Amino acid sequence: MTFHAKVELSLWLQRTRDDLKMYHKEKSIQIKSSASALYNNLSVLRIAPRNLTYFSVVHANMVNMVSASWDGLNYSHRQLQSKEPNVTTSSSLIMQAAWCVLPYREILVLTSQKGIQMYESDGSIMVYWHALDTPETPTAQAVFARGIAAVRDKYICVGISSGSVLVFDVPSKGSNITLSEVLEEHKESITDMASECSGSLECIADLVSADDSGNLSVWKSGEDFQLLNKIPGFDMSCSSVKLWKGTVVAGYGTGQIRLYEAITGIIHAEINAHARWIYSLDIAPFSGLLLSAAEDSLVRVWHLTVTPETNSVEIVHMYNECVTDTQICGAKFCDGDGYAFAVTGYDLSEIIRYTQA
Amino acid sequence: MSMTTLPLVFINLGGEMLYILDQRLRAQKTAEDNTQKGIWSEDDRKRVMNDIIATMFNKAFMEELLKPQDVYSHRALRTVLTRLAHASIMRLNQASMDRLYELMVMAFKYQLLLCPRPRDLLLISYNHIDAIREFVRNTPSVLNQVDETHRKIIEVYTPLSDGELQLLRQTLLIFLQDMHVRVSFFLKDKVQNPNGRFVLSTTGPVPHGTEVPGLIRVFSRSGREIKRLEFPTEGNYTSSIRVGSFELFGDRVIRFGTNMYSATPPEETHTSKNYSQKTNSEPNPLAKEELNLLARLMGRMEILNQNNDSEIGFRVSLFSTEQEEKDIVASGRSGDPSFEVINIQATQDTQVNKELARIAGEFTKEVEEPEPPDGPSNKGEDLLTMMDELV
Numbered sequence: 001m002t003f004h005a006k007v008e009l010s011l012w013l014q015r016t017r018d019d020l021k022m023y024h025k026e027k028s029i030q031i032k033s034s035a036s037a038l039y040n041n042l043s044v045l046r047i048a049p050r051n052l053t054y055f056s057v058v059h060a061n062m063v064n065m066v067s068a069s070w071d072g073l074n075y076s077h078r079q080l081q082s083k084e085p086n087v088t089t090s091s092s093l094i095m096q097a098a099w100c101v102l103p104y105r106e107i108l109v110l111t112s113q114k115g116i117q118m119y120e121s122d123g124s125i126m127v128y129w130h131a132l133d134t135p136e137t138p139t140a141q142a143v144f145a146r147g148i149a150a151v152r153d154k155y156i157c158v159g160i161s162s163g164s165v166l167v168f169d170v171p172s173k174g175s176n177i178t179l180s181e182v183l184e185e186h187k188e189s190i191t192d193m194a195s196e197c198s199g200s201l202e203c204i205a206d207l208v209s210a211d212d213s214g215n216l217s218v219w220k221s222g223e224d225f226q227l228l229n230k231i232p233g234f235d236m237s238c239s240s241v242k243l244w245k246g247t248v249v250a251g252y253g254t255g256q257i258r259l260y261e262a263i264t265g266i267i268h269a270e271i272n273a274h275a276r277w278i279y280s281l282d283i284a285p286f287s288g289l290l291l292s293a294a295e296d297s298l299v300r301v302w303h304l305t306v307t308p309e310t311n312s313v314e315i316v317h318m319y320n321e322c323v324t325d326t327q328i329c330g331a332k333f334c335d336g337d338g339y340a341f342a343v344t345g346y347d348l349s350e351i352i353r354y355t356q357a
Numbered sequence: 358m359s360m361t362t363l364p365l366v367f368i369n370l371g372g373e374m375l376y377i378l379d380q381r382l383r384a385q386k387t388a389e390d391n392t393q394k395g396i397w398s399e400d401d402r403k404r405v406m407n408d409i410i411a412t413m414f415n416k417a418f419m420e421e422l423l424k425p426q427d428v429y430s431h432r433a434l435r436t437v438l439t440r441l442a443h444a445s446i447m448r449l450n451q452a453s454m455d456r457l458y459e460l461m462v463m464a465f466k467y468q469l470l471l472c473p474r475p476r477d478l479l480l481i482s483y484n485h486i487d488a489i490r491e492f493v494r495n496t497p498s499v500l501n502q503v504d505e506t507h508r509k510i511i512e513v514y515t516p517l518s519d520g521e522l523q524l525l526r527q528t529l530l531i532f533l534q535d536m537h538v539r540v541s542f543f544l545k546d547k548v549q550n551p552n553g554r555f556v557l558s559t560t561g562p563v564p565h566g567t568e569v570p571g572l573i574r575v576f577s578r579s580g581r582e583i584k585r586l587e588f589p590t591e592g593n594y595t596s597s598i599r600v601g602s603f604e605l606f607g608d609r610v611i612r613f614g615t616n617m618y619s620a621t622p623p624e625e626t627h628t629s630k631n632y633s634q635k636t637n638s639e640p641n642p643l644a645k646e647e648l649n650l651l652a653r654l655m656g657r658m659e660i661l662n663q664n665n666d667s668e669i670g671f672r673v674s675l676f677s678t679e680q681e682e683k684d685i686v687a688s689g690r691s692g693d694p695s696f697e698v699i700n701i702q703a704t705q706d707t708q709v710n711k712e713l714a715r716i717a718g719e720f721t722k723e724v725e726e727p728e729p730p731d732g733p734s735n736k737g738e739d740l741l742t743m744m745d746e747l748v
Contacts, residue, residue: 037530060531091427093358093531113358138360138425142524189520212520236566237520253475253519255567269575272568275559275594276473277523296570297557298591315573317588325550325557327470346470347534347554 004316022301022319023341024357028350029066032077033059035329035344038095039146039239040192040280042330042344042351045099045106045121053334054121055351056097056108057344063097063110065123066351078123082112093144100150104172109156111145116158116166118177127175130168132160147193151207151221155180159190165209167225183225188212191239197285198245202308204228205262208248210238216248218262231265240281242290245306247313249290251278257292259304259313268313274298280331284338289318291341293331297323299343321354359525360425361517364510365482366434366529367422369468369614371413372485373461374438375492378447379406380618401446406492407499408445414489414502423513428532459538466533467543468613470555473564475522477611479514480601483507484614487606507605515603542617559592569594 035041035057045054051070056063065078082092092114099121100107106121118128134143145166147159156168156177163186169178188211196203205228206221214233220226237253247268248260255274260267274294282291283304290302301319306312326345334340340355382402412418429437435458442449442457449457468481486507493499517525537553548556563569570592575584601610 034535036534037527060534093528095358138427140361140425142359142521144358188518189524191520212518235518237518237523239523253523255563255570266578267576267580269573271574272570272572275563275567275570275592277475296592297559311578315575317573317586320589320591322559322591325554327557346530347537 022356023321023354026340026353026355027072028352029055029068029075029342030350031055031057031059031064031066032079032349033062033064034347034349036060037327037329037346040096040098040330042280042332042342043098043108044332044334044342045101046335047121054099055342056099057330057351058094058097061091061093061112063094063123065108067122080108080110080117080119080123082110082114083117083126083129084114095144095146096148098148100148100156100170102150102156102170102172103153105170107150107156107170109148109158111148111158113142113144116145118156118168128168128177130166130179142189144189147190147209149193149195149207151195155221157183157193157195157207157209159186159193159209159211161189163187163190163211165190165193180223181225183209183217183219183227185209185217185227185230186211186215188215191237192241194241194243196243196246197283199285200245203246203262205243205246208241208243208262210241210250212237214238214250214252216241216250216260218248218265229263229265231260239278242281242283244283244285244288244304246308247304247306249281249283249304251281251292251294253277255294255296257281259315261311261313269315271302271315273300276327279327279329282332282341284333284336286336287338289333289338290315291331291333291338293328293343295327297326297328299323299328299331299341301338301341323352358427358528358531359521360427361423361513362428362525362528362532363422363426364419364513365478365525366428366465367413367437368482368485368510369465370434370438370461371409371441372482372489372614373464374442374457375406375409375489376616376618377457377460378409378442379492379616382447403492403495405445405447407496409441410489410493411496411499411502412444413441414499414506416502416505419506419509423509428528431532460540462533462536463538463540463543464617466530466536467548467555469526469529469533471557472526472613473611474566475519475526477564477601477613478522478526479510479603480609480611481614482510483601483603484609484611486510487609488616504605511603511605560594562595562598565597565600567597569596 036059038058041058043056047054053068053070055066055068061082063080065080067076082094084092092112094110094112097108097110100109107127108119108121108123110117114134115129115131117126119126132143132145142161144161145158146161149157151157154170156170158166158168160166163184165183166179167181167183169180171177186209191210191212193207193209195207196205204220205218207219209217209219211233214236216231216233216238217227218229218231220228231248238250239253240251242249243262246262248262250258250260252258255272255276255278257271257273257278258267259269273292274296276295278292278294280293283289288304288306290304291299292302293299299321300317303316303318305314323343323345326348328343328345330344332342334342340353343352379402382405438458439449439454442454469478472478472481486503490500490503493503539551539553540549543549544551550556570590571587573586573588574582577583599610602608
């Protein structure tokens with residue numbers, strides 16, 4: 001049976017047989033406080049050697065961290081607060097929390113109105129703090145950090161509301177993290193960033209950054225990061241972006257998803273995917289499954305095929321899940337194959353999980 | 358997060374507050390002894406509205422709000438809104454203010470959540486301003502303030518990008534997070550679930566600028582479209598409707614932010630229609646009995662009411678009977694009613710009052726026109742007066 005026929009059959013079966021749906025809802029994980037309406041508000045870290053998965057969800061000035069054992073029996077919770085330089089408790093709002101996976105360590109990064117906090121992966125120790133330049137009296141232009149990506153072996157990149165991208169150099173252990181470079185390309189606030197996640201060393205582009213006007217910048221990492229390409233946005237805010245096998249997948253406030261060839265900016269495909277603002281995209285790098293989630297209550301699963309030799313990209317719709325009465329703010333695969341995914345929604349105090357039948 | 362949320366917070370919350378106050382004051386007649394002192398005339402009501410609006414749209418107040426700053430805490434916001442409400446001769450008791458705040462905030466949360474695009478938050482704000490303009494259309498000085506403020510708002514917010522407006526919306530959603538007060542009004546309309554969460558529809562027109570989901574377009578390297586695929590969407594969307602006006606005047610198109618309290622509730626409309634039909638034919642012989650029953654029931658309510666009322670005169674208990682509290686806010690809180698609530702349809706419709714007065718008039722064999730509610734002259738009129746006062 002051809003792949004295409006399999007997809008057709010799968011779609012037909014989804015509609016007719018509930019037990020043959022591609023994904024089933026699993027037991028939700030309760031979190032200590034509800035998710036805030038922020039882009040990409042879910043991060044997942046799979047720790048295979050310990051049969052654990054970590055989840056993190058932002059609530060206002062806090063991050064809810066849950067560690068879930070794979071047998072579903074053990075859950076442990078931790079809450080991290082945003083930090084302010086000179087007060088003990090902070091009301092500074094957190095914009096995003098995400099794990100950065102580097103060859104020798106995983107760092108949990110929190111970005112807030114005041115700065116950037118970096119922790120060891122279990123959130124137990126803060127290893128680095130970078131304060132943002134905040135003016136004495138507040139200005140109309142909001143100040144915050146947003147957009148987090150681990151790049152190649154040793155960089156963590158974080159976006160800023162001014163449009164700058166901070167590049168941090170991270171050693172294989174310890175807290176000697178330094179600010180290596182500031183990339184000044186974007187003029188609007190950074191919304192999201194993504195690094196090449198296929199694992200392939202052949203891809204030239206390492207990082208894509210997105211901003212509030214939908215502009216995308218494609219970078220090559222190194223001692224000095226190099227701007228490879230700029231893809232214009234036409235004032236449609238790009239809230240979530242992924243980079244896989246040299247293809248940029250971008251989700252916009254209009255509900256559209258676009259696929260571009262990173263180096264050239266050539267558009268492969270445009271999907272009228274959602275009826276409201278897209279809040280989260282994710283790719284399962286081993287299978288090419290793509291996850292999109294929006295304020296319209298829908299999570300959609302797609303299948304991407306990228307053939308670099310022929311420069312061709314195919315996208316096929318696989319599955320829909322409607323999370324009733326919920327504006328979804330985070331959706332991530334829990335593993336590299338896309339066997340399971342997790343979802344968060346505004347005002348929901350749970351992480352909803354789905355796994356393949 | 359956004360530093361320019363406060364002006365919109367006050368316009369929208371203040372707008373909702375004014376809608377509620379207007380509706381409650383129209384229904385309110387607080388006199389216990391039929392003297393003029395406690396009755397809220399139309400002039401009183403207009404004066405209250407004018408005073409509050411004049412304070413809210415005061416130039417200095419607005420300038421203060423327009424300074425870049427974080428959104429206030431709930432406590433601070435409530436304090437300022439209470440002050441605003443008390444900018445007039447009206448005084449609200451604690452319970453009324455609590456209920457009022459919850460109602461305002463839940464209405465705003467509903468509007469924020471369901472607003473199709475972040476930019477539509479401005480249209481919602483302009484709907485509120487349009488209605489406020491109507492309240493003060495006969496007071497040129499205040500009307501002028503409202504216009505000036507509206508111009509300023511247009512000036513400040515129009516240049517913001519969609520992304521910045523979304524950030525503003527996200528900031529406000531964080532502020533309103535975890536509030537799930539159930540509002541009878543919303544529950545009845547099925548826009549809110551019994552668990553307090555709002556219903557998000559997956560049908561209807563898409564927002565302006567969004568395409569109806571369901572299409573994949575594939576392009577060649579030269580940019581030419583080479584393939585179209587459709588996919589199932591699990592929703593039933595239609596093309597977007599026209600955009601509302603962001604100018605000083607104009608059709609805003611979206612209905613969020615308009616006065617949802619001004620429409621007569623359907624069941625009451627239904628009831629009053631029945632009455633008219635009966636009286637159009639011939640006088641209902643049971644009408645007198647009905648009036649007597651009502652009088653007895655309301656007499657009991659009146660006695661019970663005395664426990665609730667604070668000083669007479671200028672004090673207002675917006676939701677003065679437990680029944681009315683339940684009518685407006687069904688929050689399921691632990692404020693136990695200390696007495697039973699009688700579920701009578703105390704009419705708020707002056708049309709019905711007129712008809713009843715006419716019936717009563719026929720029974721007492723007095724041939725005169727139905728008098729306005731505060732001019733008692735016969736038994737029927739007494740009862741009607743009491744009904745009006747207690748509603």
